[in-house]
Amino acid sequence: MAMCINESTRREFFKNAAVIGAAAAGVQAVAASGAAHAAPRSAAAAGSGEKVALTNVRVFDGRVLSAPRTVVIDNGLIGISAFGARTVDCGGAALLPGLIDSHIHVQNEGTLEQLASFGVTTGLDMACFPPSVFQGLRGLPGLTDIRSAGTPAVAPGSPQSRIPTFPPSGVVTGPEQAHQFVTDRIAEGSDYIKLIVDSPGLDQATLTAITRKAHAFGRLVMAHAVTNATIGTALTANVDMIHHVPLDAAVTAAIAGRYAGSGTIAVPTLTMMEGFAGLGIPGYSYANARDGVATLRQAGVRILAGTDSNHTPGIPVQPAFGSSLHHELELLVGAGLSTAEALRSATCLPARSFGLRDRGAIRPGYRADLVLVDGDPLADIRATRAIQRVWVGGAEYPPAS
Numbered sequence: 155m156a157m158c159i160n161e162s163t164r165r166e167f168f169k170n171a172a173v174i175g176a177a178a179a180g181v182q183a184v185a186a187s188g189a190a191h192a193a194p195r196s197a198a199a200a201g202s203g204e205k206v207a208l209t210n211v212r213v214f215d216g217r218v219l220s221a222p223r224t225v226v227i228d229n230g231l232i233g234i235s236a237f238g239a240r241t242v243d244c245g246g247a248a249l250l251p252g253l254i255d256s257h258i259h260v261q262n263e264g265t266l267e268q269l270a271s272f273g274v275t276t277g278l279d280m281a282c283f284p285p286s287v288f289q290g291l292r293g294l295p296g297l298t299d300i301r302s303a304g305t306p307a308v309a310p311g312s313p314q315s316r317i318p319t320f321p322p323s324g325v326v327t328g329p330e331q332a333h334q335f336v337t338d339r340i341a342e343g344s345d346y347i348k349l350i351v352d353s354p355g356l357d358q359a360t361l362t363a364i365t366r367k368a369h370a371f372g373r374l375v376m377a378h379a380v381t382n383a384t385i386g387t388a389l390t391a392n393v394d395m396i397h398h399v400p401l402d403a404a405v406t407a408a409i410a411g412r413y414a415g416s417g418t419i420a421v422p423t424l425t426m427m428e429g430f431a432g433l434g435i436p437g438y439s440y441a442n443a444r445d446g447v448a449t450l451r452q453a454g455v456r457i458l459a460g461t462d463s464n465h466t467p468g469i470p471v472q473p474a475f476g477s478s479l480h481h482e483l484e485l486l487v488g489a490g491l492s493t494a495e496a497l498r499s500a501t502c503l504p505a506r507s508f509g510l511r512d513r514g515a516i517r518p519g520y521r522a523d524l525v526l527v528d529g530d531p532l533a534d535i536r537a538t539r540a541i542q543r544v545w546v547g548g549a550e551y552p553p554a555s
């Protein structure tokens with residue numbers, strides 16, 4: 155499989171998105187006036203400002219570990235010259251780009267602390283409300299950086315709509331509400347749009363209308379779908395990523411072919427599916443989820459590591475923030491990904507898929523989001539758990555013991 159590439163259509167979308175983004179930013183600027191937005195802080199401001207040279211590190215380049223070399227942290231970013239830097243001899247340990255979890259539900263600052271302590275330096279939230287929750291967690295210096303979907307689109311009468319704190323503006327009754335739903339989310343600061351695709355649930359016309367509207371505003375669209383039928387509906391709507399993977403039957407070759415043909419990205423959340431399979435619900439089997447990932451991979455579908463970590467009241471499975479990403483990597487390897495593919499699924503691939511151009515690799519000018527681990531995770535993926543040190547935007551964060 156091509157490493158970190160294979161995305162001509164997706165790249166085209168981002169090119170367009172960059173143009174349209176100006177329009178979207180305009181909407182945001184108008185909407186944000188008077189709203190309680192946390193002031194975004196730059197990566198440089200988040201760093202310690204200190205210049206540190208990590209010597210004798212073997213760097214994961216997306217494919218292999220390099221021969222021992224030096225990586226410089228300079229004012230929050232990966233630097234070029236070690237001149238004047240404090241030196242830290244890393245004794246030949248492996249240096250990975252900060253890990254990215256492509257499916258979490260943020261709750262509070264503790265969420266970010268747990269993620270950081272396990273080397274997860276970027277967390278991509280896939281639904282939280284009210285919007286003040288994620289607005290207050292953005293750009294905190296030295297802590298895991300987040301993006302958020304905010305309020306998802308759900309159907310009237312759906313289980314989500316009955317959650318007492320669920321914002322009424324997330325309940326969508328038809329395609330004519332697509333514009334309002336998307337502009338409401340952009341006004342609140344949602345980075346991408348999330349749809350709950352369920353049966354019964356939002357109909358095809360509504361899902362397609364919201365997706366078109368989101369794309370017109372340069373926003374990616376995430377779909378929750380847990381059966382072959384609802385995945386088919388999400389694919390017809392032309393969403394960008396589909397989260398979860400069915401437990402009641404493996405993903406079919408036909409569905410995998412549609413995924414691959416459209417360039418749609420899969421975030422299987424095997425950790426969550428394993429948890430649900432363990433609840434003893436008749437007809438649910440983890441083997442279906444694992445086989446589905448194998449089928450998606452064989453079809454050439456891009457797969458991202460996401461855990462569905464949450465601390466949401468009423469959700470029966472609550473994977474722990476941070477540590478669960480290491481478990482997800484193990485499950486992905488168990489489903490047939492190579493160790494290098496698994497590492498890419500939590501580094502360069504999510505960075506590219508979400509348009510995060512300043513991270514996902516160890517490269518001059520990128521954020522100094524780094525994880526130093528003992529052993530060789532390419533030989534044994536479990537080595538990612540042996541964390542020696544973590545840097546978030548250049549600031550060192552104490553690893554979980």
Ligand SMILES: [Zn+2]
Nearest residue numbers: 257259280462
């Ligand atoms: Zn979720």
